[in-house]
Amino acid sequence: MLEQQWMPLVRLAALLAGDADAARDIVQDCYEAVWRLQPNVGDPEHFVAYLRKAVLNRSRSRLRRLRTVRRFLAQSRPPADAPPADRSLLVAELHRELLAHVDRLPARQREVIVLRYYSGLSEEQTAAAAGVSPGTVKSSTHRAIATLRRKMKDVPE
Known part of the structure:
Protein backbone atom coordinates (compact mmCIF):
# COMPACT_ATOMS: atom_id res chain seq x y z
CA MET A 1 0.00 0.00 0.00
CA ARG A 77 22.86 41.13 2.16
CA PRO A 78 24.05 44.47 0.85
CA PRO A 79 21.68 46.03 -1.69
CA ALA A 80 22.08 44.65 -5.21
CA ASP A 81 23.26 48.00 -6.50
CA ALA A 82 25.86 48.47 -3.76
CA PRO A 83 29.44 48.41 -5.05
CA PRO A 84 31.74 45.63 -3.86
CA ALA A 85 33.51 46.36 -0.57
CA ASP A 86 36.94 46.40 -2.21
CA ARG A 87 35.90 48.64 -5.09
CA SER A 88 37.71 51.73 -3.77
CA LEU A 89 40.93 49.74 -3.39
CA LEU A 90 40.65 48.37 -6.91
CA VAL A 91 39.92 51.81 -8.36
CA ALA A 92 42.86 53.32 -6.45
CA GLU A 93 45.14 50.60 -7.81
CA LEU A 94 43.87 51.23 -11.36
CA HIS A 95 44.54 54.95 -10.91
CA ARG A 96 48.08 54.25 -9.71
CA GLU A 97 48.69 51.99 -12.69
CA LEU A 98 47.24 54.53 -15.11
CA LEU A 99 49.37 57.33 -13.66
CA ALA A 100 52.46 55.13 -13.99
CA HIS A 101 51.65 54.64 -17.69
CA VAL A 102 50.98 58.38 -18.12
CA ASP A 103 54.44 59.07 -16.61
CA ARG A 104 56.01 56.88 -19.32
CA LEU A 105 54.34 58.73 -22.23
CA PRO A 106 56.44 61.05 -24.41
CA ALA A 107 56.59 64.57 -22.97
CA ARG A 108 54.11 66.23 -25.37
CA GLN A 109 51.53 63.42 -25.01
CA ARG A 110 51.88 63.49 -21.22
CA GLU A 111 51.41 67.30 -21.16
CA VAL A 112 48.32 67.13 -23.37
CA ILE A 113 46.72 64.33 -21.31
CA VAL A 114 47.39 66.10 -18.02
CA LEU A 115 46.09 69.44 -19.28
CA ARG A 116 43.00 67.97 -21.00
CA TYR A 117 41.85 65.34 -18.53
CA TYR A 118 43.41 66.14 -15.16
CA SER A 119 43.14 69.91 -15.43
CA GLY A 120 39.89 69.80 -17.43
CA LEU A 121 40.95 72.25 -20.12
CA SER A 122 39.37 72.40 -23.58
CA GLU A 123 41.40 71.66 -26.71
CA GLU A 124 41.89 75.38 -27.36
CA GLN A 125 42.95 76.07 -23.77
CA THR A 126 45.32 73.09 -23.85
CA ALA A 127 46.82 74.31 -27.15
CA ALA A 128 47.38 77.78 -25.69
CA ALA A 129 48.89 76.41 -22.46
CA ALA A 130 51.21 74.00 -24.27
CA GLY A 131 52.10 76.48 -27.02
CA VAL A 132 50.97 74.19 -29.85
CA SER A 133 48.15 74.17 -32.38
CA PRO A 134 44.76 72.59 -31.62
CA GLY A 135 45.49 69.95 -34.30
CA THR A 136 48.64 68.93 -32.41
CA VAL A 137 46.56 68.64 -29.23
CA LYS A 138 44.07 66.36 -31.02
CA SER A 139 46.71 64.09 -32.57
CA SER A 140 48.79 63.92 -29.39
CA THR A 141 45.70 63.14 -27.34
CA HIS A 142 44.67 60.42 -29.79
CA ARG A 143 48.11 58.77 -29.71
CA ALA A 144 48.35 59.02 -25.93
CA ILE A 145 44.93 57.46 -25.38
CA ALA A 146 45.71 54.66 -27.84
CA THR A 147 48.95 53.92 -25.96
CA LEU A 148 47.21 53.97 -22.58
CA ARG A 149 44.45 51.66 -23.84
CA ARG A 150 47.05 49.19 -25.09
CA LYS A 151 48.91 49.28 -21.77
CA MET A 152 45.73 49.00 -19.69
CA LYS A 153 43.92 46.38 -21.81
CA ASP A 154 44.80 43.55 -19.42
CA VAL A 155 43.22 45.43 -16.52
CA PRO A 156 39.68 44.21 -15.72
CA GLU A 157 36.99 46.89 -15.73
Missing part, protein backbone atom coordinates in the same frame (compact mmCIF):
# COMPACT_ATOMS: atom_id res chain seq x y z
CA LEU A 2 2.83 2.46 0.81
CA GLU A 3 4.45 1.84 -2.56
CA GLN A 4 1.21 2.78 -4.34
CA GLN A 5 1.04 6.09 -2.47
CA TRP A 6 4.65 7.12 -3.08
CA MET A 7 4.20 8.97 -6.39
CA PRO A 8 0.89 10.69 -5.53
CA LEU A 9 2.44 11.93 -2.29
CA VAL A 10 5.62 13.08 -4.07
CA ARG A 11 3.49 14.99 -6.60
CA LEU A 12 1.53 16.55 -3.75
CA ALA A 13 4.71 17.60 -1.95
CA ALA A 14 6.24 18.91 -5.19
CA LEU A 15 3.21 21.09 -5.84
CA LEU A 16 3.12 22.33 -2.26
CA ALA A 17 6.87 22.86 -1.80
CA GLY A 18 7.67 23.86 -5.38
CA ASP A 19 10.73 21.60 -5.55
CA ALA A 20 10.74 18.01 -6.84
CA ASP A 21 13.94 17.03 -5.02
CA ALA A 22 12.68 18.44 -1.75
CA ALA A 23 9.35 16.67 -2.34
CA ARG A 24 11.05 13.26 -2.35
CA ASP A 25 12.82 14.14 0.89
CA ILE A 26 9.59 15.33 2.48
CA VAL A 27 7.71 12.13 1.59
CA GLN A 28 10.64 9.99 2.70
CA ASP A 29 10.71 11.80 6.05
CA CYS A 30 6.97 11.26 6.44
CA TYR A 31 7.29 7.55 5.63
CA GLU A 32 10.05 7.26 8.21
CA ALA A 33 8.02 9.09 10.86
CA VAL A 34 4.95 6.99 10.18
CA TRP A 35 7.02 3.80 10.31
CA ARG A 36 8.56 4.90 13.60
CA LEU A 37 5.23 5.90 15.16
CA GLN A 38 3.22 3.05 13.67
CA PRO A 39 -0.13 4.69 14.32
CA ASN A 40 -2.94 2.36 15.15
CA VAL A 41 -5.05 2.91 12.05
CA GLY A 42 -7.13 -0.04 10.96
CA ASP A 43 -8.59 1.49 7.83
CA PRO A 44 -6.08 1.87 4.94
CA GLU A 45 -7.87 4.99 3.69
CA HIS A 46 -7.35 6.64 7.06
CA PHE A 47 -3.73 5.63 6.94
CA VAL A 48 -3.32 7.29 3.52
CA ALA A 49 -5.10 10.40 4.84
CA TYR A 50 -2.70 10.37 7.80
CA LEU A 51 0.28 10.23 5.42
CA ARG A 52 -1.19 12.97 3.22
CA LYS A 53 -1.65 15.22 6.26
CA ALA A 54 1.94 14.54 7.32
CA VAL A 55 3.20 15.49 3.83
CA LEU A 56 1.10 18.65 3.92
CA ASN A 57 2.50 19.65 7.33
CA ARG A 58 6.11 18.92 6.36
CA SER A 59 5.70 20.93 3.14
CA ARG A 60 4.31 23.87 5.10
CA SER A 61 7.19 23.64 7.57
CA ARG A 62 9.71 23.64 4.75
CA LEU A 63 8.13 26.72 3.18
CA ARG A 64 8.14 28.53 6.54
CA ARG A 65 11.84 27.76 7.01
CA LEU A 66 12.63 28.94 3.49
CA ARG A 67 10.73 32.20 4.05
CA THR A 68 12.66 32.78 7.26
CA VAL A 69 15.98 32.09 5.56
CA ARG A 70 15.16 34.35 2.62
CA ARG A 71 14.07 37.15 4.94
CA PHE A 72 17.29 36.84 6.92
CA LEU A 73 19.42 36.77 3.78
CA ALA A 74 17.63 39.79 2.35
CA GLN A 75 18.35 41.75 5.53
CA SER A 76 21.98 40.67 5.82
